[in-house]
Amino acid sequence: MFQPLDPLLHSELRLAIMSLLISAEEAEFPYIKEQTGATAGNLSVQVDKLSAAGYIEVEKTFKGKRPCTICRITPNGIKAFEKYVEAIKSYLEVK
Amino acid sequence: MFQPLDPLLHSELRLAIMSLLISAEEAEFPYIKEQTGATAGNLSVQVDKLSAAGYIEVEKTFKGKRPCTICRITPNGIKAFEKYVEAIKSYLEVK
DNA sequence: TAAATAAGTTTATAATATAAACCAAATAAA
Protein backbone atom coordinates (compact mmCIF):
# COMPACT_ATOMS: atom_id res chain seq x y z
CA MET A 1 0.00 0.00 0.00
CA PHE A 2 2.15 2.87 1.28
CA GLN A 3 5.87 2.41 0.89
CA PRO A 4 7.96 3.64 3.82
CA LEU A 5 9.70 6.96 3.31
CA ASP A 6 13.45 7.14 3.98
CA PRO A 7 13.54 9.58 6.90
CA LEU A 8 16.82 10.98 5.70
CA LEU A 9 15.23 12.13 2.48
CA HIS A 10 11.83 12.99 3.85
CA SER A 11 13.03 16.40 4.95
CA GLU A 12 12.37 19.57 3.03
CA LEU A 13 15.94 20.83 3.01
CA ARG A 14 17.72 17.51 2.55
CA LEU A 15 15.37 16.63 -0.28
CA ALA A 16 16.09 19.97 -1.94
CA ILE A 17 19.82 19.38 -1.63
CA MET A 18 19.51 15.93 -3.19
CA SER A 19 17.24 17.26 -5.89
CA LEU A 20 19.82 19.86 -6.85
CA LEU A 21 22.67 17.39 -6.78
CA ILE A 22 20.93 14.75 -8.84
CA SER A 23 20.78 17.06 -11.81
CA ALA A 24 24.17 18.69 -11.37
CA GLU A 25 27.64 17.22 -11.53
CA GLU A 26 28.49 19.08 -8.37
CA ALA A 27 27.47 22.16 -6.45
CA GLU A 28 29.20 24.57 -4.12
CA PHE A 29 27.88 25.28 -0.64
CA PRO A 30 26.92 28.93 -1.32
CA TYR A 31 25.08 27.92 -4.49
CA ILE A 32 23.04 25.31 -2.64
CA LYS A 33 22.40 27.86 0.07
CA GLU A 34 21.10 30.35 -2.45
CA GLN A 35 18.96 27.86 -4.36
CA THR A 36 17.37 26.39 -1.27
CA GLY A 37 17.08 29.60 0.72
CA ALA A 38 18.45 27.80 3.76
CA THR A 39 20.54 29.40 6.46
CA ALA A 40 24.20 28.39 6.44
CA GLY A 41 23.85 26.66 9.80
CA ASN A 42 20.93 24.53 8.77
CA LEU A 43 22.55 23.71 5.45
CA SER A 44 25.79 22.71 7.14
CA VAL A 45 23.97 20.31 9.46
CA GLN A 46 21.93 18.70 6.70
CA VAL A 47 24.90 18.36 4.37
CA ASP A 48 26.71 16.56 7.16
CA LYS A 49 23.83 14.15 7.63
CA LEU A 50 23.64 13.32 3.95
CA SER A 51 27.38 12.91 3.89
CA ALA A 52 27.42 10.68 6.98
CA ALA A 53 24.83 8.47 5.30
CA GLY A 54 26.96 8.22 2.19
CA TYR A 55 24.32 9.88 0.04
CA ILE A 56 26.64 12.71 -0.95
CA GLU A 57 30.35 13.33 -0.79
CA VAL A 58 31.80 16.58 0.36
CA GLU A 59 35.10 17.95 -0.83
CA LYS A 60 36.65 20.78 1.10
CA THR A 61 38.97 22.69 -1.15
CA PHE A 62 39.92 26.27 -1.94
CA LYS A 63 38.84 28.74 -4.54
CA GLY A 64 41.78 31.12 -4.65
CA LYS A 65 42.32 31.84 -1.00
CA ARG A 66 38.79 31.23 0.18
CA PRO A 67 37.50 27.89 1.41
CA CYS A 68 35.13 26.15 -0.95
CA THR A 69 32.90 23.21 -0.10
CA ILE A 70 31.83 21.12 -3.06
CA CYS A 71 29.06 18.53 -2.86
CA ARG A 72 28.36 15.63 -5.15
CA ILE A 73 25.75 12.92 -5.05
CA THR A 74 27.04 9.34 -4.75
CA PRO A 75 25.72 6.20 -6.48
CA ASN A 76 24.09 5.22 -3.19
CA GLY A 77 22.57 8.67 -3.00
CA ILE A 78 21.12 8.32 -6.48
CA LYS A 79 19.67 4.94 -5.57
CA ALA A 80 18.15 6.29 -2.37
CA PHE A 81 16.70 9.33 -4.14
CA GLU A 82 15.13 7.21 -6.84
CA LYS A 83 13.69 4.86 -4.27
CA TYR A 84 12.27 7.82 -2.35
CA VAL A 85 10.65 9.16 -5.52
CA GLU A 86 8.95 5.82 -6.12
CA ALA A 87 7.92 5.57 -2.49
CA ILE A 88 6.33 8.98 -2.23
CA LYS A 89 4.39 8.37 -5.41
CA SER A 90 2.49 5.69 -3.51
CA TYR A 91 1.06 8.53 -1.41
CA LEU A 92 0.38 10.99 -4.20
CA GLU A 93 -1.42 9.02 -6.83
CA VAL A 94 -5.15 8.71 -6.48
CA LYS A 95 -5.96 5.02 -6.40
CA MET B 1 12.59 26.75 -7.72
CA PHE B 2 11.50 24.60 -4.76
CA GLN B 3 8.00 25.20 -3.53
CA PRO B 4 7.58 25.14 0.25
CA LEU B 5 6.06 21.97 1.65
CA ASP B 6 3.07 22.31 3.97
CA PRO B 7 4.52 20.90 7.21
CA LEU B 8 1.17 19.46 8.14
CA LEU B 9 1.19 17.25 5.10
CA HIS B 10 4.91 16.59 4.95
CA SER B 11 4.61 13.79 7.49
CA GLU B 12 4.56 10.15 6.56
CA LEU B 13 1.49 9.22 8.58
CA ARG B 14 -0.56 12.37 7.98
CA LEU B 15 0.16 12.14 4.26
CA ALA B 16 -0.98 8.51 4.25
CA ILE B 17 -4.19 9.45 6.04
CA MET B 18 -4.89 12.21 3.52
CA SER B 19 -4.02 9.92 0.65
CA LEU B 20 -6.54 7.37 1.84
CA LEU B 21 -9.23 9.95 2.42
CA ILE B 22 -8.85 11.68 -0.90
CA SER B 23 -9.89 8.55 -2.73
CA ALA B 24 -12.58 7.41 -0.30
CA GLU B 25 -15.83 9.02 0.70
CA GLU B 26 -14.99 8.31 4.30
CA ALA B 27 -12.96 5.91 6.40
CA GLU B 28 -13.24 4.49 9.87
CA PHE B 29 -10.41 4.80 12.39
CA PRO B 30 -9.61 1.07 12.52
CA TYR B 31 -9.50 0.88 8.73
CA ILE B 32 -7.03 3.78 8.51
CA LYS B 33 -5.03 2.15 11.28
CA GLU B 34 -4.84 -1.10 9.35
CA GLN B 35 -4.03 0.52 6.02
CA THR B 36 -1.31 2.74 7.41
CA GLY B 37 0.10 0.28 9.93
CA ALA B 38 0.15 3.06 12.52
CA THR B 39 -0.34 2.56 16.23
CA ALA B 40 -3.65 3.80 17.59
CA GLY B 41 -1.90 6.45 19.67
CA ASN B 42 0.01 7.91 16.80
CA LEU B 43 -3.02 7.80 14.53
CA SER B 44 -5.18 9.52 17.10
CA VAL B 45 -2.70 12.37 17.46
CA GLN B 46 -2.29 12.86 13.73
CA VAL B 47 -6.01 12.68 13.03
CA ASP B 48 -6.49 15.40 15.64
CA LYS B 49 -3.92 17.60 13.96
CA LEU B 50 -5.49 17.24 10.54
CA SER B 51 -8.87 17.90 12.08
CA ALA B 52 -7.67 20.97 13.97
CA ALA B 53 -6.30 22.32 10.69
CA GLY B 54 -9.64 21.77 9.01
CA TYR B 55 -8.17 19.32 6.51
CA ILE B 56 -10.46 16.51 7.64
CA GLU B 57 -13.62 16.25 9.68
CA VAL B 58 -14.11 13.65 12.32
CA GLU B 59 -17.47 12.24 13.26
CA LYS B 60 -17.75 10.26 16.47
CA THR B 61 -20.69 7.94 16.24
CA PHE B 62 -21.65 4.38 17.12
CA LYS B 63 -21.72 1.14 15.22
CA GLY B 64 -24.18 -0.90 17.20
CA LYS B 65 -22.92 -0.43 20.72
CA ARG B 66 -19.30 0.23 19.87
CA PRO B 67 -17.84 3.68 19.30
CA CYS B 68 -16.92 4.44 15.73
CA THR B 69 -14.78 7.32 14.50
CA ILE B 70 -15.35 8.29 10.90
CA CYS B 71 -12.99 10.59 8.98
CA ARG B 72 -13.67 12.56 5.85
CA ILE B 73 -11.51 14.96 3.88
CA THR B 74 -12.80 18.55 3.62
CA PRO B 75 -12.66 20.87 0.59
CA ASN B 76 -9.78 22.70 2.28
CA GLY B 77 -8.08 19.37 2.81
CA ILE B 78 -8.42 18.51 -0.86
CA LYS B 79 -6.99 21.89 -1.81
CA ALA B 80 -4.07 21.47 0.57
CA PHE B 81 -3.35 17.94 -0.60
CA GLU B 82 -3.37 18.98 -4.25
CA LYS B 83 -1.10 21.88 -3.49
CA TYR B 84 1.28 19.58 -1.63
CA VAL B 85 1.37 17.19 -4.58
CA GLU B 86 2.32 20.04 -6.90
CA ALA B 87 4.90 21.33 -4.44
CA ILE B 88 6.68 18.06 -3.87
CA LYS B 89 6.90 17.49 -7.59
CA SER B 90 9.24 20.47 -7.71
CA TYR B 91 11.69 18.34 -5.73
CA LEU B 92 11.21 15.08 -7.58
CA GLU B 93 11.43 15.99 -11.22
CA VAL B 94 14.85 16.10 -12.74
CA LYS B 95 15.32 19.59 -14.13
C1' DT C 1 44.09 49.07 11.37
C1' DA C 2 39.36 48.78 11.89
C1' DA C 3 35.19 47.28 9.94
C1' DA C 4 32.75 44.38 7.01
C1' DT C 5 32.20 40.23 4.30
C1' DA C 6 32.67 35.30 3.18
C1' DA C 7 32.31 30.66 4.31
C1' DG C 8 31.23 27.88 7.08
C1' DT C 9 30.62 25.09 12.14
C1' DT C 10 28.83 24.42 16.74
C1' DT C 11 25.36 24.68 19.93
C1' DA C 12 20.88 25.67 21.89
C1' DT C 13 15.95 25.52 21.40
C1' DA C 14 11.63 24.58 19.96
C1' DA C 15 8.76 21.52 17.43
C1' DT C 16 7.56 16.87 16.03
C1' DA C 17 6.86 12.08 15.58
C1' DT C 18 6.01 8.14 17.97
C1' DA C 19 4.88 4.67 21.14
C1' DA C 20 3.87 3.48 25.86
C1' DA C 21 0.65 3.80 29.22
C1' DC C 22 -3.82 4.47 30.17
C1' DC C 23 -9.20 4.40 30.07
C1' DA C 24 -13.96 2.81 29.28
C1' DA C 25 -17.14 -0.23 27.47
C1' DA C 26 -18.37 -4.60 25.44
C1' DT C 27 -17.81 -9.34 24.71
C1' DA C 28 -15.95 -13.96 25.74
C1' DA C 29 -14.27 -17.34 28.87
C1' DA C 30 -14.09 -19.80 33.38
Next chain:
DNA sequence: TTTATTTGGTTTATATTATAAACTTATTTA
Protein backbone atom coordinates in the same frame (compact mmCIF):
# COMPACT_ATOMS: atom_id res chain seq x y z
C1' DT D 1 -21.19 -14.21 37.51
C1' DT D 2 -16.83 -12.48 37.96
C1' DT D 3 -12.68 -12.46 35.39
C1' DA D 4 -10.11 -11.88 31.36
C1' DT D 5 -9.79 -10.22 26.78
C1' DT D 6 -10.82 -7.40 22.99
C1' DT D 7 -12.23 -3.13 20.82
C1' DG D 8 -11.67 1.58 20.12
C1' DG D 9 -9.67 4.80 21.14
C1' DT D 10 -7.00 9.19 24.23
C1' DT D 11 -3.32 11.15 27.00
C1' DT D 12 1.23 11.66 28.13
C1' DA D 13 6.15 11.00 28.04
C1' DT D 14 10.30 10.56 25.35
C1' DA D 15 13.46 10.72 21.92
C1' DT D 16 14.48 12.73 17.53
C1' DT D 17 14.65 16.44 14.41
C1' DA D 18 14.66 20.74 12.16
C1' DT D 19 16.19 25.17 12.55
C1' DA D 20 18.34 29.39 13.60
C1' DA D 21 21.37 31.91 16.66
C1' DA D 22 25.81 32.41 18.07
C1' DC D 23 30.34 31.70 17.10
C1' DT D 24 34.97 31.02 14.41
C1' DT D 25 38.47 32.00 11.11
C1' DA D 26 40.25 34.11 7.33
C1' DT D 27 39.93 37.79 3.78
C1' DT D 28 38.84 41.90 1.72
C1' DT D 29 37.60 46.74 1.81
C1' DA D 30 37.36 51.44 3.89
